[in-house]
Amino acid sequence: MAYYPxxxxxxxxxxxxxxxxxxxxxxxxxxEIIENAVRDIEGREHKTLDRDLAVMEFVVVRIxxxxxxxxxxxxxxxxxxxxxxxxxxxxEDLSYLIKMAREExxxxxxxxxxxxxxxxxxxxxxxxxxxxxQMELEGGYVSITKEQLVWIxxxxxxxxxxxxxxxxxxxxxxxxxxxxRIRLMKGRERAREAPRVKRLKEEALPPCIRSIIEEVEAGxxxxxxxxxxxxxxxxxxxxxxxVINIFKRSPKYKEKTTVYQIRFMxxxxxxxxxxxxxxxxxxxxxxxxRKHPVSxxxxxxxxxxxxxx
Amino acid sequence: MWLKKLFEGYYRxxxxxxxxxxxxQREFGFGSFSKKINIRHRAFKSSRELLDYIKEEAxxxxxxxxARYEFPAGSMEEKGWLGTDLVFDIDVGDLxxxxxxxxxxLCEICxxxxxxxxxxxxxxxxxxxxxxxxxxxxxxxxxRGYHVRIEDKxxxxxxxxxxxxICSYLGAEASIKDMITERDGMIFGPKxxxxxxxxxxxxxxxxxxxxxxxEDRERIAMEIEKGNWGAFPRGYGIGRIREVAENTxxxxxxxxxxxxxxxxxIRLPETLHGGSSLLxxxxxxxxxxxxxxxxxxxxGEETSVRFLREIPNIVAMGEEFGPFTADKTEIPRxxxxxxAAHGWCVVEE
Numbered sequence: 001m002a003y004y005p006x007x008x009x010x011x012x013x014x015x016x017x018x019x020x021x022x023x024x025x026x027x028x029x030x031x032e033i034i035e036n037a038v039r040d041i042e043g044r045e046h047k048t049l050d051r052d053l054a055v056m057e058f059v060v061v062r063i064x065x066x067x068x069x070x071x072x073x074x075x076x077x078x079x080x081x082x083x084x085x086x087x088x089x090x091x092e093d094l095s096y097l098i099k100m101a102r103e104e105x106x107x108x109x110x111x112x113x114x115x116x117x118x119x120x121x122x123x124x125x126x127x128x129x130x131x132x133x134q135m136e137l138e139g140g141y142v143s144i145t146k147e148q149l150v151w152i153x154x155x156x157x158x159x160x161x162x163x164x165x166x167x168x169x170x171x172x173x174x175x176x177x178x179x180x181r182i183r184l185m186k187g188r189e190r191a192r193e194a195p196r197v198k199r200l201k202e203e204a205l206p207p208c209i210r211s212i213i214e215e216v217e218a219g220x221x222x223x224x225x226x227x228x229x230x231x232x233x234x235x236x237x238x239x240x241x242x243v244i245n246i247f248k249r250s251p252k253y254k255e256k257t258t259v260y261q262i263r264f265m266x267x268x269x270x271x272x273x274x275x276x277x278x279x280x281x282x283x284x285x286x287x288x289x290r291k292h293p294v295s296x297x298x299x300x301x302x303x304x305x306x307x308x309x
Numbered sequence: 310m311w312l313k314k315l316f317e318g319y320y321r322x323x324x325x326x327x328x329x330x331x332x333x334q335r336e337f338g339f340g341s342f343s344k345k346i347n348i349r350h351r352a353f354k355s356s357r358e359l360l361d362y363i364k365e366e367a368x369x370x371x372x373x374x375x376a377r378y379e380f381p382a383g384s385m386e387e388k389g390w391l392g393t394d395l396v397f398d399i400d401v402g403d404l405x406x407x408x409x410x411x412x413x414x415l416c417e418i419c420x421x422x423x424x425x426x427x428x429x430x431x432x433x434x435x436x437x438x439x440x441x442x443x444x445x446x447x448x449x450x451x452x453r454g455y456h457v458r459i460e461d462k463x464x465x466x467x468x469x470x471x472x473x474x475i476c477s478y479l480g481a482e483a484s485i486k487d488m489i490t491e492r493d494g495m496i497f498g499p500k501x502x503x504x505x506x507x508x509x510x511x512x513x514x515x516x517x518x519x520x521x522x523x524e525d526r527e528r529i530a531m532e533i534e535k536g537n538w539g540a541f542p543r544g545y546g547i548g549r550i551r552e553v554a555e556n557t558x559x560x561x562x563x564x565x566x567x568x569x570x571x572x573x574x575i576r577l578p579e580t581l582h583g584g585s586s587l588l589x590x591x592x593x594x595x596x597x598x599x600x601x602x603x604x605x606x607x608x609g610e611e612t613s614v615r616f617l618r619e620i621p622n623i624v625a626m627g628e629e630f631g632p633f634t635a636d637k638t639e640i641p642r643x644x645x646x647x648x649a650a651h652g653w654c655v656v657e658e
Contacts, residue, residue: 118463120463120464123470133481134487134506137438143504222566257386282473
């Protein structure tokens, strides 16, 4: 059986091991754990540690992510780890998965008459490719397969890991230095990779975004439309002020709210939803045959032979 | 203003207002006869405190947040969202009825259709979503539809995306293409015994076939019961069969904006609607409910009015009135309030 350090009994073992975090961050005996945690956060190959060390490593990873406090780094780590766990969970027995769903995540799962999950748990954790409208829903329960349960668990695990990252507390000084190193490295990496648009070329906008801008200008845009537009513009690499200027076109523009929300989205690292989600929000009625509005913008730029900024 | 005085008089006599669960965590908003909400971010500790305010102000519209907040009187950024009830709004405007009367008018058929759709919604919520009838709080919206609210703890945490999924389900936005497929010359489709939309669509198609005059209809219905949708008569290719499934009318036209917006404000049940003067009455037995009989609260004293437009026949409180021409006449006070709130007449005081 694979090892799942996020399980509550594993986490409570950390307490039983009684390791002082300050000592852990400075004692060379634990250097292997820290090195492994760093490699894990950076997405590099890392060793499979034995159970006691692995549970400690999970603590270190969470503390490091708490110190780094960088949403994109956090998001990338959680995405990668939850996918790793999903692949492991695929190999587990159904009874083990049901136990985990019920006991760790409080999901309401029924097994009589087939595997079923309460629709609220399904909606909270379902992957994008599953839609309630296509599922069999009866008496409040959605019929699912074992594979679908694994996907649902993947989302629950991702949310659990995120909730376990410590926020605003005193961190062991040894780990603060390690975190600084990761942040620096990731920051450089991001600066190399991130798209940079200095000025928006409206002719390259995907039709859904163009339509949302028209709605903004008419003062008729919905919350989800505003969210898509803001994350799209941030995703292009525009500065906050340039994003805010687009929203200023709305007759209902509110300076305080807009500035707060744009900053909040940037700080939290919200990314623009993909085309499938945008369609499900009822904001897309076009057939671009593209997957994401941000890449669509750059492809449009390229195909119209405009110079990429 | 005549209507304002009527509202004041009505609220003076009100002894209690049914309070939404966790009233102290709700934001309240009040409106005038010209604007539905012009005061927001108000909070009350109890229904008693709220009623005192209502008696004092007699607002034309009383709305509360479907959301619960830590600090309901704070600005949106400060409120601290705790969860939102699951709410549905069925409005006559979303039914796309082909009536000859003007859009702002509701005839008896409009009211009947509204009830039918609301019954359908309750059926979905009970059979598919597993709520008991007791958990479904139904009230007349006070004007053009019905509200259905669910305060169950399990729905509170659902985010906008999850609520949109529920709307898609009610709107039967399942892909018929995936549901009805062709393989080795056979056409497979959903069975009536299946749960969810699949079963609903299959059951509806079978019902329609049995009612139709298609030759061999009983055999076709029995084949569909087994999932064999290729039993339709000649001329029905997969495209046409999908069309039949698509047009079953299983969908329910809920206003998805109301359901998905987790900060939405909705009319407080058992309060007056400033745009109609009707009471947003809580509905027990929907079958028996008639808003044009049960939601008038004012008496029948003869009132002089001058109509500003022509008004067709109207049945109110079990009596037929009109038609009215743009002229002076006397009508009962409850009807005068209804007409005046809509802006169709002025009261000659």
